[in-house]
Amino acid sequence: MHQHHEGVIEHIQRIVDAHLALIKEKASPEFARIVAQVPIRVLWDSPQHNLYGDFFGVPLDDAALASGAAADIVLYASTIWEEAKGDAAELQHMTIKTLMHELGHYLGLDHEELGHRGLA
Ligand SMILES: [Zn+2]
Numbered sequence: 386m387h388q389h390h391e392g393v394i395e396h397i398q399r400i401v402d403a404h405l406a407l408i409k410e411k412a413s414p415e416f417a418r419i420v421a422q423v424p425i426r427v428l429w430d431s432p433q434h435n436l437y438g439d440f441f442g443v444p445l446d447d448a449a450l451a452s453g454a455a456a457d458i459v460l461y462a463s464t465i466w467e468e469a470k471g472d473a474a475e476l477q478h479m480t481i482k483t484l485m486h487e488l489g490h491y492l493g494l495d496h497e498e499l500g501h502r503g504l505a
Pocket residue numbers: 486490496
């Protein structure tokens with residue numbers, strides 16, 4: 386992989402880690418516990434043009450909890466990087482928005498419900 390790509394991925398991963406730490410510190414214990422269950426990975430290439438992130442697996446509900454069903458979240462660094470156009474604040478904003486959007490899917494929210502929360 387291109388060295389520049391590695392650097393962007395690491396930067397986005399640090400934004401994700403900092404935001405997860407903030408959730409752990411500030412959010413309800415219930416939400417923090419749910420968030421801690423899902424792996425969040427940052428990859429460079431998105432499988433589709435303009436895809437910021439994706440959620441894989443079964444949205445969290447009682448059945449998923451009972452079955453221990455796996456889920457994971459992927460953020461696509463190339464899309465976030467291109468959208469931010471070199472603006473550090475925008476890079477942080479897009480990363481956190483994508484993270485919260487995919488966590489919303491994990492909680493079972495659809496795009497209409499995410500839109501009401503400013504996360505579409
Ligand atoms: Zn979505």
